[in-house]
Amino acid sequence: MxxxxxxxxxxxxxxxxxxxxxxxxxADFSRGAPSAPAGDGGGAEGGSGDxxxxxxxxSDGASVSFATAVYPLLVPTCQSCHSTGNEAGDTQLLFTxxxxxxxATVVMFVxxxxxxxxxxxxxxxxxxxxxxxxxAAGSPEYQTILQWIQQGAQP
Numbered sequence: 057m058x059x060x061x062x063x064x065x066x067x068x069x070x071x072x073x074x075x076x077x078x079x080x081x082x083a084d085f086s087r088g089a090p091s092a093p094a095g096d097g098g099g100a101e102g103g104s105g106d107x108x109x110x111x112x113x114x115s116d117g118a119s120v121s122f123a124t125a126v127y128p129l130l131v132p133t134c135q136s137c138h139s140t141g142n143e144a145g146d147t148q149l150l151f152t153x154x155x156x157x158x159x160a161t162v163v164m165f166v167x168x169x170x171x172x173x174x175x176x177x178x179x180x181x182x183x184x185x186x187x188x189x190x191x192a193a194g195s196p197e198y199q200t201i202l203q204w205i206q207q208g209a210q211p
Contacts, residue, residue, distance in 0.1 A: 120204040122162070122211045123155045129197050130162065133190045134180075144186070149179075159211050171205040 120126065135151040137144040149165060151158050165176035181198065182189035191197040204210075 118203075120200060120207055122159050122204060122209070126162075126201055126204045127155045127158065129191070129200065130158075137187055156211070163209050166205045166209045168205060168208055171202055174205050177202060177205070 131151065131153075134149070135153070136142065138147060138149045139145060139151050139153075149161060151161070162176065165179070166174040171177075177193070177198065179185040180190040180201070181193045191201070
């Protein structure tokens with residue numbers, strides 16, 4: 057009975073340790089700290105943070121394509137973990153290396169009715185992402201992806 061009780065108490069500790077190892081293996085801490093949640097409006101960044109979470113149309117008006125502007129930003133930063141057999145291979149966001157197939161997956165993480173609230177933007181800015189910040193809110197890459205979503209997230 058005593059050895060069984062000890063074994064039962066070790067399971068949560070071992071499980072937590074394994075989970076911590078898995079999460080740490082996907083993290084790329086060299087990308088920096090997570091940024092403030094998209095749409096919180098109260099970031100320490102002052103005025104520059106407000107532009108990053110705007111749901112209004114992008115200022116330059118140029119059409120942004122998934123295949124030519126967004127996909128080339130996502131593949132080198134996301135595919136190494138988010139593909140079958142890699143650290144984030146058990147998530148819903150999996151890249152195949154084919155833009156058309158990957159577009160269908162990526163659009164599941166965007167909200168064209170509230171672009172700044174899109175899960176894609178939250179994750180890549182480090183909020184709830186085991187890999188840390190990929191593109192900080194307000195960065196040119198973040199702005200490109202935000203603009204694509206604002207324009208309806210077309211292929």
